[in-house]
Amino acid sequence: MVPTTEVADATLRKVTIRLVPFLGLLYFVNYLDRVNIGFAGPSGMKIELGLTETAFGFASGIFFVGYLLLEVPSNLALHRFGARRWIARIMVSWGIVATAMAFVPNGTMLYILRFTLGVVEAGFFPGILLYLTYWFPQTQRARIVALFMTAVPISTALGATLSSLVIQYGDGVFGLSGWRFMFLVEGLPAVALAVVTWFYLTDRPAQASWLAPTEREWLTAELAAEQVAVERAEHWTVRKALTHPRVLGLALIYGGIVYGLYALGFFLPTIISGFQQQYDTHYSVVQRGLVNAVPYLIGAVVMVRWSRHADRTGERVWHVALPALVGGLAIPVALYLGNPFAAMVAVTVCAVGVLAALPTFWALPSTFLSGAAAAGGIALINSIGNISGFVAPYVTGGLKDVTGTQRAGLWVVGLCMTGAAIGVLALRSRARHVLR
Template sequence: MAAQSDPTRISGRAQRDRVYRKVAARLVPLLFVCYAVSYLDRVNVGFARLQMDDELWFSDAVYGIGAGVFFVGYILFEVPSNVVLHKVGARRWIARIMLSWGVISAMMALASSPASFYTLRFLLGVAEAGFIPGILLYLTYWFPAARRGRITALFLAAIPVATIVGGPLSGWLMQAFDGVADLRGWQWMFVVEAVPAVLLGLVVLRRLDDRVADATWLTPAERDLVTADVAAEDDAKAGAHASVRDTLRSGSVWLLGGIYFAVALGIYTISFWLPTIISRSGVESPLAVGLLAAVPYLVAVVAMVAVATHGDRSGERRWHTAVPTVVGGIGLVAVGLTQSSTVWALLALTVAAAAVSSAQAAFWSLPAALLSGVGAAAGIALVNSIGNVAGAVSTSLVGIVADATGSTASSLYLFGAVLVAGGLLVLTVRPERVDEERTPAR
């Protein structure tokens, strides 16, 4: 019996690849769909505002503050949520997150004033806090670093896919259901798009395993292999940011947070303002806006998986993060210069979206390479929290500046410069701390 559970029985590269393909096939599709639904429920307010403005008289500033206050609740509860997940297990905690955010997302249909709009967005952030860093932490339990970049990219590809599918869906729901049962199309959109979150929460409760040891769908030898690979990696990082206190006081963690602030600034600026930029370039139909909004993210899916796959094969992490971050900044500046033309603005948005999506996927290999244990739970959550400050800043500032100047261009120029600075900051991380040598054993 001991020989059957000996991890050396699965030592060849092809056999290891088969085991990790099996793990990925079990976990990634479910987590991918969960994140896609989560992200759509977070940013569909960008489509809703195409009708909400006319009915509720929301200015750019009101919309921007409402979109941004989501991140206040999200940031406040991010670190404690991830620490709780590490202690109680991903299955119950991720299910709780999804069920609560689904209910609150549906309640967005009840928004009738700036105050109710702000309150519901804040509560949605509280409900969703910990989901993304929780999943990123969860993936470190199942995949060693040499395989994690591509897996992380596949998971984060849910962001562009959510827009590819959700943009046209949101536009269609708003157009087709407008006036049904005396509700506006934007209200129907919030209700209909919240249902999958609740259903998926129940699926997670049934299907997700907290630990490799719980995975009865793996053989004993396969479980031992994965456990040994991940444990060997944790042993190599032993003593580095081993406690929550050490992690929160680490200069490296705060540096990573600053870098992710820049990357997230690009992600959320595009996500929340893409429909508005396309609409103001001369496209009036909500469905047409949704279809055009899908174009940049079709390219982004291909780009982010290609960059992450190349990063895994080469073991190089810094340049794979820095270059897309800088290109994303240049893309945002180009959007500001071309937003009066639908064709040119869409081209610039495509470059920016593909670049910042690739930067985000490549970035998450950096904290995963530096942190382990409960320190990883707190560190990943802290980095994500700092990054999500960018969500509040970008959405609010763009709205306020647009009200004052009549254009989003000034904000796009500023955020483009921040992205370029963030890309340069990546290169201050010492390569020996994050880059890897490729070995056939992993």
């Protein structure tokens, strides 16, 4: 008989190779479609549609309103109907709406489409996180989520350059402005990948014909045993998961970490401008993209290694708190460094802190939630946490208008991330039997 450890290693290796790169590709396309309005605005959209800065900010932020409203129902639907069908449905819907942005005639229709994009995309990210719990034991989840989430720094690092080049060289193609052509080109892959998803994904290990019988049996039994252990420790209904202080606390902690992720996008252009001024030079689109990529690419490497350490030791809470604290302290330091290189180092440390904290954080909810409760709880955490995506631009911009500098807004970033670190430690003290 083949030893269980050999079966486990072979099974997890097959599952990882088959699922993680494909899911990462989906998230790359998803994240780019979500944020590419930021590249369209200064590239002619605001002028062509007659948008003020306030109107453009509203159009950017209203996405999160639709997104927040439908997160929980969408994830519960995924749990009921299966990941293959539901993820494909989300993708084809968001692809159609994202592509329609290429033909938006005015500001009002832009608001409608951005709101609709949030509605149809709702549930994608928490749905993937839930789907991964169907395939990987708890001892592997931080590492797997980290591998999946490398799509965030990669899309952030490459997205600006890719979108800028499409805008630059697509201007006039099919009679469209460059920003319109970008929406067209970047929206269609989601529709195509929806078709692939329908045929490629498998809902549960028991249905995986691409695993050997012994591998299917081992993985199904392993995950079933884990679910029984979680349910015996503490029974959670969907209602309890949506109202319990522990889940709400995790949502606020996640919001504090994500606030730092959104804020990096505000500060990096300032750093790059400092390089150009100090050295009296001008960067091309590609060069600016490469400078912008540095913190995220370093963060991606550290994120994967840090999450592996968390899985190996079995410790989660400090693996969230420590990088969040370091990242929170690094941003205020960057504000007072006159040398752009030194400021870039501080910003990179912040990026590393944010990205290292995120995947291990997502290993926490599944330590006490399973089944439909996990579907609802994970979606609620992501939904509330992503309020940062709506709040951060307004708070940062508003404080700059009042004070005349970026410092006040980025002090808020540091406080939010530090608060997240303190919060996760406080939560462990109240639920030490679950969170460790």
